[in-house]
Amino acid sequence: MRVRIHDDTSEFWALAKPLYAADPVRHTVALTVIGNWIALPDPNEPAPLLVSIWEGDTLTGVAFRTTRRPLSAGAIPEDAAESVAAALAEVDPGIVGVNGPRAVVERFARAWAARQGCAFRETLLSHLYRLDTLSAPTTKGRARLATEDDVPLLAAWYRAFTIEAMGGQRDAGREESVVRRWFALGSGTMIWEHEGVSVSSARASTVADGMSRVSAVYTPPEHRCHGYGSAVTAAASQWALDAGASHVVLFTDSSNPISNSIYQRMGYRLVCDITEFAFEPAAKSITNFAT
Template identity: 30%
Template sequence: MKFKVYHNAHDFEKKIEPLLLEKEDVFSLFLGVLQAIKAGNYENPFMATIEEEGKILALFQMTPPHPLNLIFVDEIRLEEIIDFFIKSVLEHEITFRSIISLKPWAYKVAKKWEIKTDMTHQLLMDQGLYRLNKVNDSLEHSPGNWRHAEESDSAIIEKWFNLFEIDTGLPISPTENVKKRVAMFLKEREVFLWENKGKIVSMMKKSRPTKNGVTVSLVFTPKEERKKGYARTLVAAVSRELLNDYSFCVLYTDLMNPTSNKIYREIGYKRIADSVHLSFDKDK
């Protein structure tokens, strides 16, 4: 087996894309982030594979400070490949704070990583990955309409971005970082808002387009406007619009939040995989 680090995103894509497209929905995060790396949106990205006689056994991607994304191809030799991965990461002195992967893979890596290091893992988010092919047209719609967010909406989006992080247990991004990210979202026309009687009551965004799909994310409604169906109606309406350009939509949910999972199922999203985001800290 060989641990191969790639420094050119186009070379990396050429090597791994055919394999990823076999499960484009399940591996949409990896594919979508790769497009952003190619566009130069990340500094110092990490891209690597484990190969044997030209065959890919595993692939890895990281855009610090975001988690290391791991995909294992050969399930039969999974234990052996994970051992080789850990050995290679330690030899190359590659550091990471957290990992994201399909649940069985992530926990196997975490267990072996704890044995080899003085680190222990913490669950940051237990995630469900959902796919949508067609919106349920029988849904009851909340009052109002959706529209693309504009530059004049940046202040409320920035505020809600941090509130979304609080709700989901994510680290709170510094104000300057949020301003830059929201400015980019608006430039790319990625944010959608639901308005009722001139008041913005909910938001969502699209992200990480792949060859045939697109991701729905950053779904947020402020507490005072919840339980009125705004988020469900917004996601349903915009997802229907996105399906004019893509074959499917995907989204990640926090499985500890039964309300959001119920809402997405009602829209027509179907759970296709379980993923986890695990962090690592030194054992005290």
């Protein structure tokens, strides 16, 4: 088995995209993150770390990570986890975590912890859903497509979303540039209005290989418990369908039964679970994960 690190994003994408595109639902993050980087490189971010795995001349798996994000291991064969950990320890010792199917994530985390002398813990278990038939809720108000005039509001909501949903600001100080990049990439960001007031938003990614992912669903606390989040999610889902998506997907936190039941009533069906582990100094934590 051979693990190769790529410096040329286009070269990597020529190899990796057919593997990811063979299952665009499970590989939704790779298709959007790397595809967006190819389409519109972010001058404020280093190029992603790109990895391919080979058996002889046969490509068997790929992986990537972007700055401050965990390694995305969804396309690493389980039996390659230790080899990938060994290779990355030489070039990227600062990996903050890993996510993907539990079996490969656990094997990678154990190998990484043994090499680096660190601990790991499960920080998130997500459900990946795919839309079957959309059933939009009946909610007071209306949806509209966001415009450049909404950038300050969306940036503030994106900041609040990352703090609440991800435990901290992922793009501190860059929220407006992130939102403007959504527009530049052709994403569909929907805002729900009630009585002329913007009360909720959701974003659907540009369609890639027939897939669009709904994300960044946020309703400020003062506007919650009125169904606005459900309504704007349905609106973003419809935007993706109208844009030509055959697969509309989203992630939910498995620990939130309310949002999971809402999305299922809307027509989303469970595809698989995605586990995320974070690496920490051994003195700060003990190695553990849910069983």
